Amino acid sequence: MPFKSTIRIPSEVLDAIVSLAEHTAAAAQSATAAERPAGAVRP
Numbered sequence: 001m002p003f004k005s006t007i008r009i010p011s012e013v014l015d016a017i018v019s020l021a022e023h024t025a026a027a028a029q030s031a032t033a034a035e036r037p038a039g040a041v042r043p
Helices: 011-041
Strands: none
Touching: none
16 A cells, blocks of 8 residues: 555544543643642641
8 A cells, every 4th residue: 555645634533632632731730730739738
């Protein structure tokens, strides 16, 4: 199967990748945000 220079990606696939990236970023931010106050409150 010859490789084409232009690859058509379905919008559903792009939406899934974007949503996955957003969830990953949100999870990372919430994890770091949860650690900072806990570390600051402890003496």
